[in-house]
Amino acid sequence: MKLTLKVWRQKNNNSKGQFESYQVEASEHMSFLEMLDVLNEDLISNKKDPVAFEHDCREGICGACSMVINGQPHGPMKGTTTCQLHMRSFNDGDTIYIEPFRAQAFPVLKDLMVNRDAFDRIIQAGGYISVNTGGTPDGNAIPVEKDQSTLAMDAAECIGCGACVAACPNASAMLFTSAKVSHLALLPQGEVERQKRVLGMMKQHDEEGFGRCSNVTACEAECPKEISITNIARLNREYLSASIGSEKMA
Numbered sequence: 705m706k707l708t709l710k711v712w713r714q715k716n717n718n719s720k721g722q723f724e725s726y727q728v729e730a731s732e733h734m735s736f737l738e739m740l741d742v743l744n745e746d747l748i749s750n751k752k753d754p755v756a757f758e759h760d761c762r763e764g765i766c767g768a769c770s771m772v773i774n775g776q777p778h779g780p781m782k783g784t785t786t787c788q789l790h791m792r793s794f795n796d797g798d799t800i801y802i803e804p805f806r807a808q809a810f811p812v813l814k815d816l817m818v819n820r821d822a823f824d825r826i827i828q829a830g831g832y833i834s835v836n837t838g839g840t841p842d843g844n845a846i847p848v849e850k851d852q853s854t855l856a857m858d859a860a861e862c863i864g865c866g867a868c869v870a871a872c873p874n875a876s877a878m879l880f881t882s883a884k885v886s887h888l889a890l891l892p893q894g895e896v897e898r899q900k901r902v903l904g905m906m907k908q909h910d911e912e913g914f915g916r917c918s919n920v921t922a923c924e925a926e927c928p929k930e931i932s933i934t935n936i937a938r939l940n941r942e943y944l945s946a947s948i949g950s951e952k953m954a
Contacts, residue, residue: 705732707797707799709726709802710725711724711816717811717813731791740757743755756813756816757771767785767928785865805870809914818866820866828908829908833894846892846893853891855886856890859887862883872917875914876918877909878914879927882938885901885939889942899949921933
């Protein structure tokens with residue numbers, strides 16, 4: 705199939721970017737990133753600067769391949785990362801717009817690559833959990849209710865790609881933060897630092913420049929792992945409870 709690509713090119717965060725047009729031929733069996741590889745091979749052969757984009761596993765589990773395709777984070781397929789999106793989702797002759805995630809907290813490094821260190825700092829602000837070190841503990845040593853463990857595992861599926869931020873009109877990272885808070889808050893191993901964790905992570909979320917949640921729910925719709933916004937409701941409850949608890953202790 706023959707495609708017209710409108711790709712965002714930007715030298716760095718301090719430079720002005722713009723869309724540039726390219727023509728590429730791709731097979732419907734290619735993944736989206738393989739199609740970009742074809743484009744870059746052509747650019748390199750013509751001694752032009754290849755398009756910078758991030759990727760790692762190409763198996764839909766690391767979140768590095770984040771980009772906005774025709775206005776949708778990760779593209780048109782629901783519950784799919786960019787690397788798992790295939791060209792059969794497009795038609796011969798299509799024009800495809802490709803750009804980086806847009807958020808103040810995600811500065812552009814180059815072209816389609818953004819710096820998502822803000823997510824790492826939010827996780828770091830959550831601190832640690834209190835567990836005994838030593839030999840590997842028995843998997844059944846700490847009983848956990850099935851419903852609780854299921855909810856915790858569902859939240860833990862978040863890969864930190866940033867699609868929730870790119871989809872949100874407020875550039876909020878509440879879905880990401882709530883997933884990280886939830887999967888520990890729901891398990892007994894995370895109980896000791898529960899209040900300290902949510903207060904620290906929310907403080908860091910705001911300091912990074914992410915916006916507030918206004919219940920648009922676009923984050924859930926575009927999340928490649930389909931993380932539920934019920935986690936945001938849980939985050940709000942955890943934060944309120946921790947805030948009241950910290951005031952009583954003051």
